[in-house]
Amino acid sequence: MKGVIINTFENFLNDTFGVETWDNVLDEAKCEDVFVGTKTYDDKVFFKLFMTSIEMKGLVADEALKLFGRYALPVLMKYGGDLVSHYENSIDVLLELDSIIHVEVKKLMDEARPPKFIIEKIDDKKLHIHYISDRNLPSFVEGLLEGLAYYYNEKVDIKSQKQEDGTYIFNADYSE
Numbered sequence: 001m002k003g004v005i006i007n008t009f010e011n012f013l014n015d016t017f018g019v020e021t022w023d024n025v026l027d028e029a030k031c032e033d034v035f036v037g038t039k040t041y042d043d044k045v046f047f048k049l050f051m052t053s054i055e056m057k058g059l060v061a062d063e064a065l066k067l068f069g070r071y072a073l074p075v076l077m078k079y080g081g082d083l084v085s086h087y088e089n090s091i092d093v094l095l096e097l098d099s100i101i102h103v104e105v106k107k108l109m110d111e112a113r114p115p116k117f118i119i120e121k122i123d124d125k126k127l128h129i130h131y132i133s134d135r136n137l138p139s140f141v142e143g144l145l146e147g148l149a150y151y152y153n154e155k156v157d158i159k160s161q162k163q164e165d166g167t168y169i170f171n172a173d174y175s176e
């Protein structure tokens with residue numbers, strides 16, 4: 001996992017639970033790493049820190065991932081800079097997330113391993129979003145989708161369906 005995601009998780013915890021939180025999580029997890037945004041860290045390190053933090057705070061994993069997704073979206077949009085500043089709504093972003101945005105991220109960041117998304121446009125207001133990742137974090141995706149709608153002042157209704165292979169398809173409805 002890229003350091004930028006872990007740094008964002010640090011800021012999420014400190015903003016939500018107070019400035020000491022991250023240091024306490026690092027102590028509890030006996031982690032001495034320093035996280036640099038562009039560097040890659042073993043996914044196990046992130047998951048250990050995530051599990052430690054939810055145990056310490058008494059949170060449910062899926063709820064915490066969803067909140068983290070909402071928090072992370074505007075951070076990623078800022079990080080994406082010129083790559084994403086011309087988009088005007090969620091659907092336009094999502095239609096190019098897999099084919100352009102994450103492709104550019106991989107060019108710019110050595111070893112970045114974003115997930116795969118297969119996006120199907122049902123009509124002007126509806127998408128089917130198929131999320132495929134060995135990290136399999138559907139609640140994080142749900143939070144990001146909610147964060148994206150909030151970013152553009154939209155309302156969205158999101159329903160997720162687990163597929164037989166364990167991946168998830170989200171039905172996102174932006175009509176309202």
Ligand code: HEM
Binds near residue numbers: 111115135
């Ligand atoms: C808008 C600008 C965006 C930028 C610059 C960006 C960049 C990144 C980066 C750097 C990673 C980490 C990859 C790694 O650790 O190897 C990542 C992961 C991820 N991105 Fe994006 N992203 C953006 C938008 C989005 C949006 C809109 C979504 C979905 C709704 C999304 C879904 C994800 C997910 C779920 C992951 C976690 C990795 C996984 O599930 O395997 N991203 N992204």
